Amino acid sequence: MSEPALSITGACKTFGGLKAVDDVSFRVNSGEIFGIAGPNGSGKSTLFNLMTGIPYGPSAGEVHFDGRRIDRWPAHRIARAGLCRTFQKDAEFPELSADETLQISAVYNGGQRRRDAADNVDKALTLVDFDPDRRTMRSDELSVYEKKQLMIASALVSNPSVLMLDEPASGLTKPEIEKLDALLIAVNRTGVTILLIEHVLSLLLSVSERLMVLNYGQILAEGDPQTVVKNPAVIEAYLGGRG
Ligand SMILES: Nc1ncnc2c1ncn2[C@@H]1O[C@H](COP(=O)(O)OP(=O)(O)O)[C@@H](O)[C@H]1O
Ligand SMILES: [Mg+2]
Structure with missing residues (x-):
């Protein structure tokens, strides 16, 4: 089996008494589009922050990228190694x-x-x-939409092997979301692995090969996207009033 592009083990990030990311472990395969969903405040952006060191690494746990442990690296070293993000x-x-x-x-x-x-x-x-x-x-x-293109291009200009996008579809119209869908597929076809945090579920389901759902900083479900969205715990988290 080939090495995963990313491997996160026991990642935690605490703010005072709040566990924003609480013992999260997952792997991202090289070449895939890996979707991340979850209600507001479930720790999605904090997970990206601790993985890229912008502005901070994890409180505990390990992040391995391309076979190297990177969770103590400064942010610029992580980006230059090929793990790039948008905000x-x-x-x-x-x-x-x-x-x-x-x-x-x-x-x-x-x-x-x-x-x-x-x-x-x-x-x-x-x-x-x-x-x-x-x-x-x-x-x-x-x-x-052009600002979104620019934002994604700003990450691509560093020639990342893994591109991490945090809710790129926000503020876009339906036709623009369809253009973004095609754009993500085009980028992925050039060999770039993509991690996609997204609120727009139709986009996530359309492009993701696997989907992970966070809730209160923990993994609620992970796997085949169509199966994950039918999981009763996932439906409850979305309809339970925190979204
Ligand atoms: N710098 C910070 N200081 C204190 N609390 C934070 C900070 N960043 C995020 N949080 C808290 O951590 C939790 C997760 O936030 P976040 O990762 O932004 O969620 P999401 O991206 O899923 O909406 C929230 O309760 C949020 O208020
Ligand atoms: Mg967020």
Whole structure:
């Protein structure tokens, strides 16, 4: 059996008395799209934080990436090793263009030389199907969907082997979610493993090969997405009033 891309063992993150992530263990296979769902406050974003070291690692437990233990590494080392993420809140630089944003991301986050960076910027913007005529516009003039494309391209410009997306569909219309679906599949086909936190269940079910559901910081269910969403405990967690 091949090594998993990621292996998380007994991961915990506590804030004072709150166990935001409580003894979570799972593996992500190389090349798959792994979905993560759960009600608000169930620890999804905190799980991404502790895996990428942005802004903190785990309180306890281990994270292995590409066969190496990374949970004590500084965030930039994790990103440069190929584990890259986006954030739940869009955080574009309003006055910079998509081109400039990605150049900066490639050089400062990715540690790339300028010439390599320029190639990777082209590659990333092409992969997310960004309109070439809008690459030099200020980011605050871009549409909501274009900002999402830019956000995903900002992670792709570092040539990650694993891309972690935190609710990328938020704020998108139904047709835009369909475009995002196709975009994720296109990125995955280039060999990038994807971890996808998402509230939009239709998107998760459409693209994920496996689905994990968190509740109160713990794993409630994991496995085949269609089976997981029919699990009574999962239905209860979603309809139980915390969503
Ligand atoms: N920096 C922090 N300080 C204190 N509590 C936090 C912090 N970050 C997250 N939490 C708490 O941890 C829990 C999980 O949050 P989060 O991971 O953001 O959930 P999700 O992404 O599933 O909505 C919530 O109760 C949240 O209030
Ligand atoms: Mg979150």
